[in-house]
Amino acid sequence: MSAPRTLYDKIFDEHVVDRQDDGTCLLWIDRHLVHEVTSPQAFEGLRMAGRKVRHPEKTLAVVDHNVPTSPDRVNGIKNEESRIQVEALAKNAADFGVEYYSEKDRRQGIVHIIGPEQGFTLPGMTIVCGDSHTSTHGAFGALAHGIGTSEVEHVLATQTLIQNKAKNMLVRVDGQLPEGVTAKDIILAIIGEIGTAGGTGYVIEYAGEAIRALSMEGRMTICNMSIEGGARAGLIAPDETTFAYVKGKPRAPQGEAWDMALDYWKTLYTDEGAHYDKVVVLDAAKLPPIVTWGSSPEDVTSVLGVVPNPDEIEDENKRNSKKRALDYMGLTAGTKITDIKLDRVFIGSCTNGRIEDLRAVAAVAKGKKVAATVNAMIVPGSGLVKAQAEAEGLDKIFIEAGFDWREPGCSMCLAMNDDRLKPHERCASTSNRNFEGRQGFKGRTHLVSPAMAAAAAIAGHFVDIRDWH
Ligand SMILES: CC(C)[C@H](C(=O)O)[C@@H](O)C(=O)O
Numbered sequence: 001m002s003a004p005r006t007l008y009d010k011i012f013d014e015h016v017v018d019r020q021d022d023g024t025c026l027l028w029i030d031r032h033l034v035h036e037v038t039s040p041q042a043f044e045g046l047r048m049a050g051r052k053v054r055h056p057e058k059t060l061a062v063v064d065h066n067v068p069t070s071p072d073r074v075n076g077i078k079n080e081e082s083r084i085q086v087e088a089l090a091k092n093a094a095d096f097g098v099e100y101y102s103e104k105d106r107r108q109g110i111v112h113i114i115g116p117e118q119g120f121t122l123p124g125m126t127i128v129c130g131d132s133h134t135s136t137h138g139a140f141g142a143l144a145h146g147i148g149t150s151e152v153e154h155v156l157a158t159q160t161l162i163q164n165k166a167k168n169m170l171v172r173v174d175g176q177l178p179e180g181v182t183a184k185d186i187i188l189a190i191i192g193e194i195g196t197a198g199g200t201g202y203v204i205e206y207a208g209e210a211i212r213a214l215s216m217e218g219r220m221t222i223c224n225m226s227i228e229g230g231a232r233a234g235l236i237a238p239d240e241t242t243f244a245y246v247k248g249k250p251r252a253p254q255g256e257a258w259d260m261a262l263d264y265w266k267t268l269y270t271d272e273g274a275h276y277d278k279v280v281v282l283d284a285a286k287l288p289p290i291v292t293w294g295s296s297p298e299d300v301t302s303v304l305g306v307v308p309n310p311d312e313i314e315d316e317n318k319r320n321s322k323k324r325a326l327d328y329m330g331l332t333a334g335t336k337i338t339d340i341k342l343d344r345v346f347i348g349s350c351t352n353g354r355i356e357d358l359r360a361v362a363a364v365a366k367g368k369k370v371a372a373t374v375n376a377m378i379v380p381g382s383g384l385v386k387a388q389a390e391a392e393g394l395d396k397i398f399i400e401a402g403f404d405w406r407e408p409g410c411s412m413c414l415a416m417n418d419d420r421l422k423p424h425e426r427c428a429s430t431s432n433r434n435f436e437g438r439q440g441f442k443g444r445t446h447l448v449s450p451a452m453a454a455a456a457a458i459a460g461h462f463v464d465i466r467d468w469h
């Protein structure tokens with residue numbers, strides 16, 4: 001009998017092409033997603049070396065970061081820098097024979113949303129993209145992580161990647177989530193617990209009753225933010241929920257190939273007795289809706305909490321950095337979270353821009369009005385999410401409530417397109433990063449779940465979604 005292995009060990013072993021004595025491995029890559037920001041030099045490198053893309057059929061390109069989200073984008077992108085990046089990807093994809101979803105394609109959307117939608121993302125695969133939130137795809141029981149631009153070139157040219165094995169971490173979330181508390185609150189609580197460096201050197205496997213109970217959308221939200229916890233990747237063993245989601249997707253296996261794939265996918269779990277280098281356990285039943293107060297995703301508190309007092313922190317460096325965060329955020333220690341007023345609300349991103357997220361927003365917003373003091377936008381994660389939302393009539397609920405209903409893209413998750421905060425504007429955001437300037441120069445970001453963001457838009461300040469009616 002071979003030694004018990006974790007899910008990560010299994011997928012890694014299955015993809016090793018070569019292993020050096022020092023442990024450096026060459027890994028086979030099953031899927032490569034490409035977006036406009038991190039790919040131009042990689043394609044240029046191939047061009048200069050006279051190389052081809054080794055496996056164009058395992059590569060899929062899409063524009064997301066730079067695309068405007070206003071409907072007139074079909075008439076051309078006005079911002080020159082954005083237009084150049086978008087045109088470069090279109091040309092590179094055409095020149096190298098890679099399938100490409102332009103801003104005019106209804107399948108276009110955020111790279112981490114379109115992969116799963118197309119069945120391009122499948123269990124057991126190694127998946128890479130020049131983007132840190134590639135960890136999202138781990139929700140399918142895939143080994144998925146971000147790579148740098150030189151690695152993008154390497155994968156384009158060879159369909160392999162040089163990798164060292166990471167350590168194994170288990171994050172087990174026991175029990176059941178209370179009403180109103182979501183996957184986003186779980187992952188924010190985990191990052192609050194382990195810190196933004198807590199996962200450094202690890203691949204995290206999420207398990208436990210609360211994780212098993214999540215939909216694929218919820219699992220993607222969790223795996224998405226593994227990177228904010230410092231981990232190389234995050235993954236969840238595939239199960240009936242996973243298989244049901246994947247079945248029938250455009251690129252998923254069919255017929256006999258499906259049956260064979262399913263047999264393999266059912267072997268993708270951590271063996272009894274396998275070793276984890278670190279274990280973290282959380283009780284879902286005790287989790288409140290969470291709001292970040294600072295400029296790091298680990299700066300979390302309950303919606304019923306107050307802005308913490310940095311003077312109480314012993315470590316001097318940490319104390320100073322949290323003081324600076326409060327200053328940047330324009331907040332005073334002791335302020336109740338529910339007293340914090342918002343100027344903007346952003347609902348979208350690869351963390352929370354999927355159909356289930358939009359349904360949660362609609363449930364909160366139905367028959368209500370966005371506060372007069374708030375500018376709130378909803379950006380579907382993809383054209384297919386947008387079409388589904390419109391088929392369900394969610395767009396009408398949003399528009400009647402006073403939300404701005406946009407075209408798909410990364411949008412105000414990061415200020416690389418026209419959607420951005422003005423200096424000192426305060427935003428409740430369903431995205432994953434609240435760094436200084438992330439959503440615009442001097443903009444102030446509070447990370448929350450979609451339902452919490454929707455309720456804040458309507459109330460004009462944070463409210464406890466558990467009291468919403
Ligand atoms: C632009 C891209 C390289 C970047 C990433 O890697 O994550 C972006 O997607 C982000 O979320 O900050």
Ligand code: SF4
Binds near residue numbers: 111350351410413432
């Ligand atoms: S939505 Fe945000 S986090 Fe996701 S890929 Fe785009 S910029 Fe990065």
